[in-house]
Amino acid sequence: GTIYFHHIKESDFKPNRYYTCTAENTKLRDYKFGNQFRLDVTKNRRRALTSPIPPSEQYVNQSSPIALEGNTHKLHCFFSGYPEPKPIWRYNGFDILEDDSRYTYESYGKTLVFNVSAETEGIYECIFKAHPNLDRRFDVVIEAAPYWTTGPPPNKRTSEGEDVTFDCSANGKPAPVISFFKNGVEMKPRDDDVNRNWEITGSVLTLKNVKKGIAGSGDNAVYQCKAENKHGYLWANFYLNLLAFKPELLSDPGEIEAVIGQNVTLSCKFFASPNVNITWDSAVLHGLRHHVVPADADGEGKLIIDAVGQDAEGEYTCTGTNKHGTEKGTAHIIIREATRLEPFERPLEKVLAGQRLELPCRAEHDENLEVTYEWLVNGKPLIEQYIQSGHYLITDKNSLIITNPARYDAAIYTCIAKTALDSAEKSVQIGVDDVPNPVHMAFLTKCDDTAQIASINFEYMEDIDFSAPIKEIWAQYQIDEETDGVVWLTHPHPALADSLQTIGDNQRIVKGTIDVSLRPFGKVLSFSRFGRNDFGDGAPTNVNGGCITPARVPDRNPESVSATGTRPENLIVFWKPMSREDWNGRNFHYIIRYRPAGSDAEWKEEIVEDPYSDRHTIELSVEEPFRPYEVQVRAANENGTSNVSPQSVEGRTGEGDPGFTPTGFKLITSDSTSATFEWDPIDPQQVQGNFTGIKIIFWPEEDEGESSEDELETGNIARLKKHSVLRRSTGEVLTSQTNMYGEKRNVIVAPNKKSATIFGLQPNSVNYAQIAVMNGQNDGTPSDPISFRTKEGVPTPVRNLEAYPMNGRDERENAVVAIRWDQPRHYNGRLTGYSVEICSVNADGLMEQRESCPIRKTQPGERFLRISNLENDSKYRFIVYGNTNAGRGDPNSKDVMTLPEGIKFFRKFYYRKHK
Missing domain, CATH: 2.60.40.10 (Immunoglobulins)
Structure with missing residues (x-):
């Protein structure tokens, strides 16, 4: 105090x-x-x-x-x-x-x-x-101080002649001393008290063969116990009532439902004095694992059955007995199927951020029990806000859908299926592979305009158990919003997280500084930082502060400079525009310098004001086809021209018209699909520009009508159109723009050639050809066309070949096959008729030698043939082709199985189909 x-x-x-x-x-x-x-x-x-x-x-x-x-x-x-x-x-x-x-x-x-x-x-x-x-x-x-171990002794009731114990267990330090009192008078054993019926053993008072009395002479009384040490004491009052009642049932279990595998407790409570002895009986109890809890002071006893099965279902009886009588109670156990959930396929599931994830949950349960479902995240209910926003969806089948998983959705997800009697649950740990968090904090600590360095401090935090830890921290900056808009540049040297991280309180913390090298004339008002891991870049974090660097002349010139002309009087200069970070000052522009190649003439200059331009056309005062020029492109700003001399490149003016037409163009030889031409040698000096080759142009006359009637249909014409390039050992190139009828094709050969062969011509057709020279940009005027006719060829395959087995008109014809076809798409000459080869095929699918196959011929207008005297139930191959004076055409074939002997052929079907 x-x-x-x-x-x-x-x-x-x-x-x-x-x-x-x-x-x-x-x-x-x-x-x-x-x-x-x-x-x-x-x-x-x-x-x-x-x-x-x-x-x-x-x-x-x-x-x-x-x-x-x-x-x-x-x-x-x-x-x-x-x-x-x-x-x-x-x-x-x-x-x-x-x-x-x-x-x-x-x-x-x-x-x-x-x-x-x-x-x-x-x-x-x-x-x-x-x-x-x-x-x-x-x-x-x-x-x-003393304190109860299990609580103070309870009140008790019994009848005369019984033994009664009261336990007054208490703990403390030092250990308390236990003493008992009866009606307030301490109970101390005396050697001369021969009628004493009680004894005290430690903390237990035992009364033997209790008797009822009045005015404290009997054992029915109020008792006290005291537990005391130097720090205090405990005091408790409890009474002993001596009554005589036979058992009276106060409560029994009645009907109880339980699921397979649960422990079931049945309890019966009786009022009796003395207290009851409770026994249990059932027709199904034998063989069940169980144990009995005797009646407590309140007359309640229990039967506990371990892990019940279907065999535990039935009636049970509890019997309460004392010396005054007996009473019974009943119970009925109904066994239900346990609720079960199939576990997830894997205990740990990985998912990419943004990839929709569905977790199934469907329970098997007793049909008499209603089941409800609940989802937990890390042991807590789903956040209502996420359900309302649609981030979490629960389907009609109780599956949980995470519509757009992010790193914050990494957790343990648990599905619980509950009934009135039991529940089942299953869990899965979800890991989300996501980009890093935004950088927690970033600010500019230094702007050195002399060294042109900006220093940025940063701090990044993430959970230690995140599956994709951060690896690098990057810096970005905008040089000048006025000129570069929203273009962000990335500093090429990141900070490595491993060397800067510390671990504490389940957090990974990365702290450090990045020095960003800047360029002259930098108005860097915006910096940002972002993290990177194995799955990409996190959202950037803006950095407080800006940095401005002074201007100076450019220190480089444009790259990828080239020049070429489209006309003899111009020259177009191309280059790769320089980025804003290389301008180094205001009024950035390009200076174009040019002069004829190989001369010491004065450089001429033209200025391109637009810094984003990538080309400039120089208009010359005279036409000079394919004239070489020396060209330079130099960077400049208001501080002056670049401090690096530009490299010179050579370009040429436009080539213009070649100004030459070959002479002596003539046909040497031709066959059905090719033709060979010759012409006079060409002097390259006579061709203006870069003489690159000689072009032979050729085309056929319109179709002469020998093909089938449907060939002229628009759809079929379109199917003939192609684009092909054929290369020959002579260096010739054949090109076709659309189709082979009426459209021009060409062959290009080397400038030193004096002859060439063209291929892919239509047999038996009139064709035209002419020749022209080429330079790098234009074709010269072609020669007058010459005409020629290709030789006759063989037909293309017959079309729509069909073969049908049928019965003969009488028994002498044996098996019969009817064959029909359509004419070839191209005759390639004068059609003289058709040939049909009749070849047998064995069980292995092999055809007999073709030379031994019988041949039937038809006239050009005859495209149907009835072949008889074939073997029944046998396989044949019918080979059909057209013929011209040049020979037989490409074949078409059809396999057919003849009818077995005795089978009637449905003639009506055949004629309806082929009449």
């Missing part, structure tokens, strides 16, 4: 106010005031109030204090002095941190407060680092 001032200050003086101590008895609700005093503070003229005052002890606990379990204990280390000595507290050799929730502090840290338990026993120290002689040590011993 003493108040201590560790160091007097002027503020401790309270004018017109007093210090007073009070004492309160909370049980009696009594409150008393002690003496009042006022503290006057006087100044020492010989020493300033701020001068050091050596420390001295004011109050410290005894070195071995006793703390009572369940109470609050305080350890004091009060020392006066200035500067005020403040201790560091330790427990069993380890510093107690100020944020340790088990401890609190009072008196400016000089009092340590804690709740007493068995775990708080040990050595405590208060340590003064500046004054080691003040250190104190406390060996705290934990003791306890």
Whole structure:
């Protein structure tokens, strides 16, 4: 109750106010005031109030204090002095941190407060680092006032002649002393008390062969027990009633439902005196794993059946018995099927961020029980907001769908299926492979316009268990929003997370600095940072602050410079535009310099003001086909031209018309599909421009009508159209733009050639051809066309070949096959007729030698043939082709199986189809 001032200050003086101590008895609700005093503070003229005052002890606990379990204990280390000595507290050799929730502090840290338990026993120290002689040590011993082990003894009722026990077990430190009382009088055994029917063994009072009496003469009375040690005591009242009642059933189980595998408890409660002995009986109880719990003081006994199966279903009887009679109760157990859930295919499921995820949950359960489903995330219900937004969807089949998973959806997902009797659950851990979080914090710490470096500090945080940890931190910047718009440039050197990370509180923290190299004339008002892992880049985080660098002349020139002309009087210069970061100053532009190649003439210059331009056309004053020029492209801004000399490239003006037509073009020889031509040698000097080759143009006359009638239909014409390129060993190239009828094709040969052969001509057709020279840009005027006719060829295959087995007109014809076909698409000459080869095929599908196959011929207009005297139930191959004077055409064939002997052929079907 003493108040201590560790160091007097002027503020401790309270004018017109007093210090007073009070004492309160909370049980009696009594409150008393002690003496009042006022503290006057006087100044020492010989020493300033701020001068050091050596420390001295004011109050410290005894070195071995006793703390009572369940109470609050305080350890004091009060020392006066200035500067005020403040201790560091330790427990069993380890510093107690100020944020340790088990401890609190009072008196400016000089009092340590804690709740007493068995775990708080040990050595405590208060340590003064500046004054080691003040250190104190406390060996705290934990003791306890008495407390019940299982509770005070219960009231009991029984009948005369029974034995009764009362247990008054209690614990404490030191161990409490147990004593019993009857009607307030302590029960002490006496050697001369020969009629005593009770005994006390430790904490148990036993009454034997109890008798009823009046005025305390019998064993029916109010008893007390007391458990006491030096820290306090426990007191309990309990009575013994002596009655005589036969058992009366108070409650029985009735009908109970249980699922397979559960433990089932049946309980019956009887009122009886003395207490009942309860037994259980059932036709199905034998063989079941079970045990019986005897009746307690309230007359309730239990039958516990372990892991019930279908064989536990049936009627059960409980029988309560005492010396006055018997009573029965009943129970009926109904067994239901247990609820089951198939586990997920894998305990850990990986999913890419944004990839729809569906988790199935369908339970098998007893048809008499209604089942409900619940989904949990990390043991908690689904967030309602995510359900409302559609992030979580629960289907009619109780599956959970995560529509757009992100890294924050990584968790343990649990599906619970519940009935009124049981439940089942299954869980799966979902890992989401996602890009990193946004960078937590980023700010500009330095802008060195001389060294052209901007330094950016950053801090990144993510969960330690994230499946795709961050690997790199990148910096981006915009050079100038006015000229570059929203184009972001990426600094090429990232910060590596492994070398900068720290781990703590289940967090990975990456801190560091990136130095971004800037270019001259940089108006970098926007920086950003983003993280990168194995799955991509996270969202960028804007950086506070900007940086401006001074301008200077460009330090490079455009790349990929080339020049070419489209006309003899122009020259087009191409280059790759320079990016904004290379301009180095305002009014960036390009200077085009040119002069004839191989001369020392003065350079001519033209300026291109548009910094994004990639070409410029130079208009020359004279026409100079294919004239070589030397060209340069140089970067410049308002500070001057680039400090690097531009490279020269050579380009030529446009080539124009070749200005030459070959002579002596004539046909040398031709066959059905090709023709060979010759022409006079060509002097390259006579051709303007870059003489690249000679082109033979050829085309056929319109179709002469020898083909089938449907060939002229638009659809069939379209099917003939092709685009082909045929390369020959002579260096010739054949090209076709559309189709082979009426459209021009060409063959290109080398400039030094004097002859060439063209292929792919239509047999037996009139064709035209002419020749022209080529330079790099244009074709010359072609020669006059010459005409020629190709030789006759063989027909293309017959079309729509069909073969049908049929019966003969009489038995002498044996098997018969009818054959019909359509004419070839192209005759390629004068059609002289058709040939039909009749070949037998064996069981292995092999045809006989074709030379031995009989041949039937028809006239050009005859395209139907009835072939008789074939073997029944045999396979034949019929080969049909057209003929011209040039020979037989390409074949078409059809396999058919003749009818077995005696089968009638349905003539009506045949003629309806082919009439």
